[in-house]
Amino acid sequence: MGARRGRSLRTLLAGSLVFGSVAVGSVVVDSVPASAATAVALYVAVGGTGGCTTLANACGSMQTAFNIATGGTYNGDDVTINVAAGTYTENDSISASSLNSLNIAGAGASTTTVNGNQNGSVLTVSHGTVTISGLTIENGTVGNGTGGGIFNGGNLTVTDTTIRGNDALGGGGIESFGGTLTVSASTISGNGAQAGGGIESVEGTLTVSGSTIWGNTAINGGGIASL
Secondary structure, X not given: OHHHHHHHHXXXXXXXXXXXXXXXXXXXXXXXOOOOOOEEXXXXXXXXXXXXXXXXOOEOOHXXXXXXXXXXXXOOOEEEEEEOOEEEEOOEEEEOOOOOEEEEEEOOOXXXXXXXXXXXXXXXXXXXXXXXXXXXXXXXXXEEEEOOOEEEOOEEEEEOOEEEOOEEEEOOOEEEEOOEEEEEOOEEEOOEOOEOOOEEEEOOEEEEEOOEEXXXXXXXXXXXXXX
C-alpha cells in the first residue's frame, strides 16, 4: 500500500511546483506555436527599373515582381505585389506554391490594365494561393487553348476586377482547371470561347458572388460553363 501511494505522489508532484512537501500549483507547458507568415510588399510601376522592393525602387513589369516573389527569398511569406496605375502589356506566369499567399493588387480596375496583346493568356496561375484585385485584364487570346484572360490551376480569388475582351477555345475570360476559383465584386464581359465565354470551370470548385457577367459569347455556356 505504501509503495503504491509513493508512486502516486511522485506522479502528482512531477507536474507541480513544490515547496517543502506541499504541491502549490501545476506547471503547464504548451508547444511553441509556429511562426506566423511574414507580410512582404513589392512594387511595380510603368517605367520602373528597380528591384521592386520599395515604391521608389519599383520594377517595370509584373513578371519581374512575380519572379522575385517566388525566387526563394520569401518562401512561406504573404507577399503583396502593388501594381501602380497604368497599362502593362504582359503575358505572365505565376507559380506561388513556395509562398503562404500572393496578393496582386492594382490601383483600381479603372486605372490599372494588363493587356495580353493577343499573345496568349494574360495571367497563368499554375500553383499556390493567389488573390487578384483592382485590375482590368484584357486582350488575351489563346486560339487552341483555354483561359484567354486568366488560366487558373491553383487557388485563385478575383475581386474588384474587370475581365474583358479575351478569347480562347475554353474559358474566354477565365479558365479554372482542377483548382478553386472565387469571383466577387467583379465584371466579366465581352469575352468569347466555344465553351464558357465568361468562365469555364473544369473539375474544380467555382464560387461567384456580387459580380456582373454579361455580353460573353460561346457555343456552350456563354456566361459560365461548369463541367
